[in-house]
Amino acid sequence: MSAESKKLAYNETFDCIQCGTCLPACPTYKTMGKETQSPRGRINLVKMAAEGKIDLDKLKEPIDLCLGCRACERVCPTNVHYGRILESAKEALYEKEKKSGSPLKRFEGNLFYKQVFPKKQMMDTAGTLLWFYQKSGLKTVAHKTGITKWLPDNLETFEKVTPDLSSPGQRHHRPKKMEPHQKPLYKIGFFTGCIMDTMFDRINDLSMKLLSACGCEVIAVEGQKCCGALHSHGGRSEQARELARQNIESFEKESLDYIVNNAGGCGAMLSEYPHLFQDDDEWRERAERFSERSVDISVILSKLKLPIKKKINRRITYQPSCHMTNVQKVVAEPVRLIRMVCGPCFHELDEPNFCCGSAGIYNVVNFDESMKILDVKMADVKDKHPDFIVTTNPGCLLQMKAGIEREHLTDRVQVIHLVELLAEACDID
């Protein structure tokens, strides 16, 4: 067995009894229609690769095409740790690429070239342009966080033709700390998140104001970094671990009741920090202390009394973040909050747990597949005739915007973050 294959989570694959319960939950199985692109298929491939029965390379495409949404994990009757199996496969593949000497940059550049560049004509349509514009903002984020190292250089080409996003330097200055008038109910460390802070800093501001208006002391802890989710999902565990250590250290400096974030994907990563330190007792314990206190903003807001000033009388639907549902297991709270401010105008999706196809940078590297998944989602959305689509994660927010562009619904439907909806109801801006 090669050193890379040893990285595969072989033992975890035995928990899979191949019952197939996960098949209907898997977006890629639905859109691609192949067992190879299903959770059961992928687990089998990892197992066979670990046993040396197939070459590690055979895993590459099915693993690349997995959204990592982990809907399979939520429905699995035997609690297969699919997330770990997936991450182990990504790491093994990454290690192999690195070792095989093929310049990683070129390989990823190729991938990007193959998947996105030839579709330039497609991107020219109004729908994809916006998506593309928004996504290329990722590059700005990438600079800040050091992900650039492994993002394709070609992204630069695209960046040139797109308007600049506000750089961190240009952004207005948010107070580092917000204190309520009375004795604070909770002392909260706010996790700003790199994408949220680059592209949606207004939502971060509103989040802190909301928490403060509910009686909390809120600190935007200094020295915090990107959560590391994109690195981890890209098989770069060592980089993810480094970011985790820096975050844990930064938040340890304050004595906090909670560490609050407003991005489902980041929150999921923060909640799984202990997984990164399986072989390191000291850091695992520190990570456990961190993760225990890390929660999504909807969880905290549900515990507090929101100063609601008005009802939002518009048709609303909600696209939950997969990682919030399947990893953080936060399901009821956002719905409860939405119902609180908009009552009967809330129309739940038929299949809320079906991924929107954003999935980190999936929609950049697997554009076609992502759009097929988005089309399934949009059919469900359109059926609800919403004025607002509420989301809880920046990736989903962008993807849903791309979705309404593709469906030519921009003048009728708006995509907003849950925090924006709540802030509006509380007259906070």
Added chain:
Amino acid sequence: MQTEADQQLKQIIHDPGRILFREEDLVSYGYDASFGFYKPDLVVQAASAEEVAGILKLANRYKIPVTPRGQASSLSGGPLPVKGGIVLDLSQWNDKLIIDSEDMVAVVSPGVVTAQIDKAASKYGLMYPPDPGSSQVSTIAGNLAENSGGPRCLKYGVTKDYVIGLKVVTPQGEIIHTGGRTVKNVTGYDLTKLIVGSEGTLGVITEATLRLIPRPPASRTLMVIFDHFVDSGTMVTRVLTSGILPSKIEMMDQASIQAVEAYQPLGLPTDAEAILLIELDGHPAAIADELEKIREIAANSGARKVTVAESDDDARELWKARKLVSPAIVRNKPTKISEDATVPRSKIPEFCSRLAQIKKKYQIDLVVFGHAGDGNLHPNIICDKRNKEEMKVVEKAVEAIFQAALDLGGTLSGEHGIGTMKSAYMPWEFGPQELDMMKRIKTAWDPNNILNPSKIFPVPGQKLVLSE
């Protein structure tokens, strides 16, 4: 495969995306939910009867084995391509699901997921009763091929009781229609019922006409807890002879109760030897009346406690215990051998005591739960397939379970099918004449033995092998 055959295949299936031959694809169609792995040479995803007919004609010409496959949730090895050749994937052919509320029938493509049929029927106040535990996953053709059952079958019967017409492609590639659209139909041999339960060895189902019934307006669930296992058996018999036919009677033994409590505490009594979950359906007034009678029977059968669900949420909460059995029992060891040997209803208590003896004799981790109402208990053996020694013992214990069921006048399989898993034991249940008659039917339909070979019929010297 010969390149010539390859060429011809491309003319039958125009969309090259539905012909799979890369290694990663082939190995993804080599398993089901049971044991064993066989790599096919090719996977074809068919989408019309004409395509299926073309493939079977081709397969006959070149003597290529063809194995139909739904979602591969079979627990008996049915969709495994034991002899290689072509896996004919029908799971993606799911475009037709028509409910005709006047004729009270559903017409469906083979790949339609079972639960979708009942969901569609419910919009018209109708019901498709067969509800295998896998109904959210399994395809209707897979259900038809295995003649699947489920909890609701106690009152409503199994899959074969609801199919009235089929469109089938014979192994030689002829498209035939069996049955029709009427509930009553005695014209000619009943080929429909012959195809049902034939495990994909006599023909490929390409369309089915299913009978629907009015949906009962209400249902109620109750949980009955017993100190002594035998009392639960007594209660089942008494209920069923009292003029009440519940829609479901499910049983959990002490081992499964304890496993569930250790997995997710629901407040079940771990010292109880058995729990019965009973669901009544029908007119609300009738249910209320039956409920009182059942309470009485429970009290007279030595039940410790009866809990009646007051709302749908309550009922879901009660059923949760049964739902959690599967995940709960595989917590310590990963492998679950799900047996479905079935005995006449009256022999349930005796079967259970034989199971207890087997558990003790072989020192195996044996959990018993399932459809107590119709004698289709599911003894589950929990083990680790990586442990060869352990699996040898498990193989012996499984044989002992088969023997016990047959001794009591039962059968090897109530609903999962024979496939590869139980074929070695067919001679235990049938004499040579009976097996020969079945074989002659198979040969008449499939003279070249190309459709799903190596299933159902025993191969000389074959034994159950559960280790890898």
